[in-house]
Amino acid sequence: MPRTLRTTDHETRPFLEIRVRGLHLTVEHVPHRFLTLITTLGGAFAGVIWYPR
Secondary structure, three states: OOOOOOOOOOOOOOOEEEEEOOEEEEEOOOOHHHHHHHHHHHHHHHHHHHOOO
């Protein structure tokens, strides 16, 4: 008999959880679009800064 995985029996862990005094930030899933945007802008900024050297 095949076993099935029940997702309701256990809690999934968040991707990122930060607790600092009164601040509690929880990110459930990886924000792929946001990470892509930040990486693209960071690379372009680094190129602009280091190109004249």
